[in-house]
Amino acid sequence: MTTSTNAGGRPGEDAYDVDTDPDRIDLDLVHHWLSTDAFWALGRSRDLVERSLRGSLNFGVYDGEGTQVAYARVVTDHATFAWLCDVYVDPAHRGRGLGVRLATAVRDHLAPYSLKRTLLATLDAHELYAKVGFTPVPDPQMLMMLGPAT
Template sequence: MTTTTSGPPCDDAYEIDTDPDRIDIGLVHHWLSTDAFWALGRSRDLVERSMRASLNFGVYDGGGTQVAYARVVTDRATFAWLCDVYVDPAHRGRGLGVRLATAVRDHLAPYELKRTLLATPDAHELYARVGFTPVPDPTMLMMLGPAT
C-alpha cells in the first residue's frame, strides 16, 4: 500500500507506505526509546520483534526520508490495536497524525474488523477526527500486565 496523503494542506507532499523494507528500524527505535513516553528505554530487539509481528506504516517526506510511524497489531479478521504512533517533532503540526490514523483506518476497512482499539492519554481529539470514540463501557475491558 502506497498512498499520497490528502487532507489539510501542508508544506510538502507526504507518502504513507506499508512496505516493511522502507521502514528505518534504527530511526523508529530511536524515536520510541528516547522520545515516546510509553516506550522510553525500549530495546532495539523488542522494537524489531514487535515490528515483525505487526502491520507497519511509514510516512515519508518528498525526499523519501521517514518522518512518522505507526504500528497495528491485528489478526486481519476481527480485531486490531493501533499503537506506537509517532511523528517526528520537526514535522508535527502539519496534520500528519490525522493523515496517518486515516490511512490506518482505510487500510483496515476491507477486513471489516469488529473492533480497532488504541490507547492515548492526550490525543483524543486527533483520533476522534478519524472516527475513534471512547469505549462505551470501559469496565468490560481487562488487561494482563507484568507480574507485580
C-alpha cells in the first residue's frame, strides 16, 4: 500500500507517501527515534525494535526525496483485533498534520478487515486520535493486562 498525501494542504508542497512496504522501513532510524526520543520506548534495544517490526504491520511516511520521516506499527490478526503503537513523527516534520495522516492511513488500511476493535494507548495525543475516530474505552474496568514476568 502506498498513498500520497499533501499533508500541508498546499498543492505541490509538503507531499508525503505512506507505505506499508517493510523493506522501506529504516530500522536504524526507527530504533534511534524510539530508543532516544519516545518516552514509552526509551532505551529499547535494537534487537527488540527489529523483532517488533518483524511481527507487525508497519507504516512508514516518506518525504518527497524518499527519506523516512514518521513511523507506526500495528499488531493485528487481520480478523478481529488490532493494536496501534509506536507512532512517531520526526521532530523536523511535526506540525504538518503527519500524525493525523498516519493514523488515518492505519484506520483506512484496516477498514476492509471489519475488525471488532482497534486499540491504542496514549498519554498526550488524545485530540490527534479523536480526529480519526478513536474514542475513550467505554468500560475501562473490563480491560486487564498481564505485565512482565517477575
